[in-house]
Amino acid sequence: MSNLVAKIIPRHVTHQPASPTLQLDDVFVAYAEGAQGVTSARSAQFALEAVSFQVKAGERIAVVGPNGAGKSTLFKLIVGALKPSRGSVNVYGHGPSGHICIAYVPQRSQIDWSFPVTVEDVVMMGRVGQIGLFHWPRRRDWELVRNSLARVNAARLAKKQIGELSGGQQQRVFIARALAQEAELLLMDEPLAGLDVPNQEKIFEILDALRPDGVTVLVATHDLDLAAARFDRIMLLNKKIVAFDVATAVLEPRNLLQAYGGHMHVLGNSDILLTDECCDHYEERQG
């Protein structure tokens, strides 16, 4: 019986302060892993190959690469929705599945915006892990929800149904949910796509304000200009890590050609034209 309870009710691990926020060691992910059991050792196709890197607390990382490069797969690994076929994923020294401090902000197209919930309902969902089974939100939870909404400048939206929000507001509400979750590692899938410049700017202001708290942010994006301008480091991904460094070192024609291949054309004086179709509909759908 106690075994069953332990299986149903997860235990949360404590952080190892000396460990890096995020560390991947030689991670491979085979396609269709887990769907049909082991597919023997026939020349497996990998969605991710030999991925190793470390991220420090408070860093802001842009993850860029062509469609099908494995960005979503990488994020699924880090949140613990997917297990690597080989290698290890560690968050503060433990596998991701024990943590409730990892928040994932989905692409807006993956959310049913007609769902009968208000903005504050959505933000409160971030508290469900801490509140625990068989308990109801306490005063502290409601305070955190209000504070989180205030931090993304959305306090006045609290009672609105989520379908009434603009794209920028939707994105900020989901960041507020991550704040209510007290996330220390925040993963965002194409949060900037489809937003105009003022709304993108608001997102960055919020992320700037998170930095003193040591919140680490990984953002999947197609926008290389923004990646170069607003992030500490860029990870250029195409199944393998092509480059992972500051923008000037990563955005070299040689690297870009290796990552984007046929989608890229080098024009004369290393002016580069990327013909990369954007986002939602073409993102890898496996798993």
Place this chain on the structure above:
Amino acid sequence: MLTWLIEPLQYSFIVRALLAAMVVGVVGSVFGTYVILRGMAFFGDALAHTILPGVVVAFLFGWPLAVGALAMGLLTALGIGALSSQGMMKEDTAIGVIFAGAFALGVAMLSATGNYTVDLAHFLFGNLLGVSTADLWVTAVLGAFVLLAILLFYKEFLVISFDPALATTLRLPANFLRYLLLALIAVTIVVSLQVVGIALMMAMLVTPAAAASLLTRRLPSMMAIAAVIGTLSSVTGLYASYYLDIASGPAIVLVATAVFVLVFLFAPGRGIMWRKA
């Protein structure tokens, strides 16, 4: 008017029918909000049909029908859940195979016995006026169980229905919750079996909740409004059945459908009539 309302209540079988119908109106409608939000309508319809062999076996051995229905319902709910999670075929394909096979088995078993058509009609369309005191107790206890489970797991069910990825990062026991929802839909079907029957089950699970979804934008009020619509439909339908001399299960479903149509046309801000203006 008052005598008109009170007259049917002098028959104890009508009082029992009324109570059973009200329980189903509340439980079916409240759980129905999850059915429509999670897109489980086809699953629910199929599950209602697959319990027939269990009901027939219970009937033939003289057991309470709910026992056979519950056993068969839980078995197939969990079986379908396990089969589709194997990824060997699409969920609706797996459901379709089991649904038709089990239903055929139930009809075949029943056809081998005496009063085939009458009994089959009772299972398919309900036998509300035949609710015994024991049936009423079973309905009330199982109904309370469903409502209690919804209350206890309210926030977790909300998360896995709205955003399964969040359920992962919050480390919610997603598989346990998913199977619990499948088991609850089976129990809800058993609760509704005698009131509306197998063939009309979907109306109790989907129609009031669908109407409520057009009237509110929050889940708690959606559940409350669905329960009110479900209960009103049950009561009104039963009176209509008494005075117009029509079968009670279909009468209840017709009232619920009429309410849905009215809401669909006139819901403030969202009904068809508002869009044209």
